[in-house]
Amino acid sequence: xxxxxxxxxxxxxxxxxxxxxxxxxxxxxxxxxxxxxxxxxxxxxxxxxxxxxxxxxxxxxxxxxxxxxxxxxxxxxxxxxxxxxxxxxxxxxxxxxxxxxxxxxxxxxxxxxxxxxxxxxxxxxxxxxxxxxxxxxxxxxxxxxxxxxxxxxxxxxxxxxxxxxxxxxxxxxxxxxxxxxxxxxxxxxxxxxxxxxxxxxxxxxxxxxxxxxxxxxxxxxxxxxxxxxxxxxxxxxxxxxxxxxxxxxxxxxxxxxxxxxxxxxxxxxxxxxxxxxxxxxxxxxxxxxxxxxxxxxxxxxxxxxxxxxxxxxxxxxxxxxxxxxxxxxxxxxxxxxxxxxxxxxxxxxxxxxxxxxxxxxxxxxxxxxxxxxxxxxxxxxxxxxxxxxxxxxxxxxxxxxxxxxxxxxxxxxxxxxxxxxxxxxxxxxxxxxxxxxxxxxxxxxxxxxxxxxxxxxxxxxxxxxxxxxxxxxxxxxxxxxxxxxxxxxxxxxxxxxxxxxxxxxxxxxxxxxxxxxxxxxxxxxxxxxxxxxxxxxxxxxxxxxxxxxxxxxxxxxxxxxxxxxxxxxxxxxxxxxxxxxxxxxxxxxxxxxxxxxxxxxxxxxxxxxxxxxxxxxxxxxxxxxxxxxxxxxxxxxxxxxxxxxxxxxxxxxxxxxxxxxxxxxxxxxxxxxxxxxxxxxxxxxxxxxxxxxxxxxxxxxxxxxxxxxxxxxxxxxxxxxxxxxxxxxxxxxxx
Numbered sequence: 057x058x059x060x061x062x063x064x065x066x067x068x069x070x071x072x073x074x075x076x077x078x079x080x081x082x083x084x085x086x087x088x089x090x091x092x093x094x095x096x097x098x099x100x101x102x103x104x105x106x107x108x109x110x111x112x113x114x115x116x117x118x119x120x121x122x123x124x125x126x127x128x129x130x131x132x133x134x135x136x137x138x139x140x141x142x143x144x145x146x147x148x149x150x151x152x153x154x155x156x157x158x159x160x161x162x163x164x165x166x167x168x169x170x171x172x173x174x175x176x177x178x179x180x181x182x183x184x185x186x187x188x189x190x191x192x193x194x195x196x197x198x199x200x201x202x203x204x205x206x207x208x209x210x211x212x213x214x215x216x217x218x219x220x221x222x223x224x225x226x227x228x229x230x231x232x233x234x235x236x237x238x239x240x241x242x243x244x245x246x247x248x249x250x251x252x253x254x255x256x257x258x259x260x261x262x263x264x265x266x267x268x269x270x271x272x273x274x275x276x277x278x279x280x281x282x283x284x285x286x287x288x289x290x291x292x293x294x295x296x297x298x299x300x301x302x303x304x305x306x307x308x309x310x311x312x313x314x315x316x317x318x319x320x321x322x323x324x325x326x327x328x329x330x331x332x333x334x335x336x337x338x339x340x341x342x343x344x345x346x347x348x349x350x351x352x353x354x355x356x357x358x359x360x361x362x363x364x365x366x367x368x369x370x371x372x373x374x375x376x377x378x379x380x381x382x383x384x385x386x387x388x389x390x391x392x393x394x395x396x397x398x399x400x401x402x403x404x405x406x407x408x409x410x411x412x413x414x415x416x417x418x419x420x421x422x423x424x425x426x427x428x429x430x431x432x433x434x435x436x437x438x439x440x441x442x443x444x445x446x447x448x449x450x451x452x453x454x455x456x457x458x459x460x461x462x463x464x465x466x467x468x469x470x471x472x473x474x475x476x477x478x479x480x481x482x483x484x485x486x487x488x489x490x491x492x493x494x495x496x497x498x499x500x501x502x503x504x505x506x507x508x509x510x511x512x513x514x515x516x517x518x519x520x521x522x523x524x525x526x527x528x529x530x531x532x533x534x535x536x537x538x539x540x541x542x543x544x545x546x547x548x549x550x551x552x553x554x555x556x557x558x559x560x561x562x563x564x565x566x567x568x569x570x571x572x573x574x575x576x577x578x579x580x581x582x583x584x585x586x587x588x589x590x591x592x593x594x595x596x597x598x599x600x601x602x603x604x605x606x607x608x609x610x611x612x613x614x615x616x617x618x619x620x621x622x623x624x625x626x627x628x629x630x631x632x633x634x635x636x637x638x639x640x641x642x643x644x645x646x647x648x649x650x651x652x653x654x655x656x657x658x659x660x661x662x663x664x665x666x667x668x669x670x671x672x673x674x675x676x677x678x679x680x681x682x683x684x685x686x687x688x689x690x691x692x693x694x695x696x697x698x699x700x701x702x703x704x705x706x707x708x709x710x711x712x713x714x715x716x717x718x719x720x721x722x723x724x725x726x727x728x729x730x731x732x733x734x735x736x737x738x739x740x741x742x743x744x745x746x747x748x749x750x751x752x753x754x755x756x757x758x759x760x761x762x763x764x765x766x767x768x769x770x771x772x773x774x775x776x777x778x779x780x781x782x783x784x785x786x787x788x789x790x791x
């Protein structure tokens with residue numbers, strides 16, 4: 057039996073009297089009915105096999121709610137409500153244009169007096185056919201944590217009826233949060249059978265006479281009560297994309313990344329706080345002015361590889377790359393036969409103030425991430441990187457076998473003694489390490505052709521079965537895992553690997569923030585579709601975001617000859633689009649000084665240099681609390697080469713905020729490429745001038761369209777176009 061709140065008991069009693077419907081709308085597998093009781097407006101959804109769920113679309117404490125006006129429209133109904141607390145406006149619609157219907161209800165309030173909001177009921181009640189919530193059961197697959205998307209993904213199991221994805225558009229509630237000085241984190245959740253969103257208790261009052269939105273909920277329904285993991289994962293991705301298409305989304309603005317990169321490159325090279333020197337070699341600090349922590353190999357390579365992307369794109373030489381490469385061999389321990397996390401010559405600086413800040417202690421993913429980057433260098437012909445990579449592989453395999461592909465959080469490299477087994481009690485270790493390990497093994501197989509490495513990749517990948525949304529330990533490693541699993545599928549044709557790839561992606565999209573924090577300091581930077589670095593992190597972080605961004609680009613390219621889910625193409629492309637828009641706000645130079653932490657945990661924050669903050673926080677908290685992240689410097693160097701297409705001999709570049717593929721351009725010839733993503737959403741394409749010369753005569757066509765595209769002239773004489781995703785573009789140059 058489930059314990060119920062007084063709200064649920066009262067609602068069940070009144071709903072059991074079967075109040076007359078204000079509005080009804082049937083669908084193929086569901087039936088929707090809007091009813092009024094003394095304190096609430098409910099949308100009741102009749103589910104297959106006798107299930108029922110009710111959504112409290114409007115509420116007023118007391119028993120005096122009155123419908124004063126109603127107006128039906130093709131997809132729903134508009135209601136005007138009156139009660140002691142003020143006037144409410146409620147819009148209810150049911151979108152049935154696709155297989156999964158989507159219910160949306162939006163409620164606003166004009167308070168009659170200044171109101172303190174001490175508590176508020178949840179807006180979902182599973183109450184069964186007989187309005188008896190205690191006789192229902194269900195499984196919550198995933199839900200909001202912290203300031204991530206305000207969502208619930210669940211299946212009703214008693215009766216076995218349906219699956220729903222509930223998403224509260226928290227962007228719309230920023231006005232409430234701003235007035236009441238509350239956060240919208242952890243506002244969606246609950247215990248069966250009472251779930252959903254409830255307003256956070258106010259610290260300051262809502263002002264009389266000022267309209268404020270109290271709820272903007274989207275609910276997608278599926279008649280399939282999933283119980284198998286692969287089906288559950290695919291359904292989540294499809295339902296999320298279904299809601300995403302209907303969700304109000306903030307606009308984006310063009311950011312001139314060539315200038316941003318130049319600023320970042322100068323400060324990365326010239327700022328003394330970015331560097332330390334050990335045994336005659338210069339190394340990047342992890343954080344600006346962090347001279348206490350010895351150099352880490354992950355940090356050096358996390359900057360070097362994006363710099364390499366930029367050098368290959370620009371055809372320039374950067375002396376700083378030689379400096380970084382010169383110091384890499386010193387990280388190799390000949391006795392253990394592997395690269396080390398901490399520079400051995402400086403390990404004596406470690407003071408043990410944290411579990412991992414001890415000589416020879418390895419954070420499990422820290423071994424594999426540098427190996428992955430070394431393999432990328434090796435595949436490009438770097439001999440030093442190839443030797444370091446190949447010479448470390450046997451150690452990495454020995455560790456994998458020792459832990460049976462289930463890595464702890466920290467272990468000793470010389471003894472393999474476990475220092476910290478689990479991220480939290482009962483949660484296991486770093487579960488996505490098996491995926492990045494598989495990626496490393498695939499790189500080794502590609503480099504050497506040795507079958508044992510491919511075998512290792514497959515064995516590690518299979519251990520990920522059954523992890524579901526719990527696979528996510530660290531965002532970038534989960535993203536690398538998704539790509540490795542897709543590659544394994546392409547090599548072996550084993551569907552299991554494609555299903556596991558989707559599982560990684562679903563876990564990533566479960567850890568994003570599909571809302572904009574427009575309250576407090578959040579008004580100064582966009583946050584829509586940002587990604588959290590760890591499954592329990594309270595902030596978003598630049599390093600993990602830019603690596604996921606790069607991994608997603610690679611994923612779509614590997615998937616071009618694979619029939620992947622349309623929802624995957626859509627969500628990946630949209631994450632990339634919004635990252636390109638908002639990543640510049642990780643630089644403290646773009647933020648007001650009042651919102652920057654003056655005493656960060658590590659090093660110091662210099663608001664005048666273009667080195668990104670590690671962290672952007674909830675709107676009521678200062679950002680940069682961890683420090684200014686030197687190893688997040690790859691931000692601009694990852695974006696520029698992937699979103700600016702250069703045309704030999706012509707005075708402009710092509711910019712798109714969606715990923716592209718198949719770019720072909722020869723002087724005096726047509727230019728062609730494909731914009732990836734989903735045709736149901738459009739992206740920005742621009743011709744960005746690179747010289748004062750006039751852009752030659754041209755016409756731009758989308759494959760399948762007879763008429764050329766028309767441009768909008770924007771700043772600096774650049775030309776802008778709106779292009780559907782999944783489009784083939786041809787540019788005809790006439791002079």
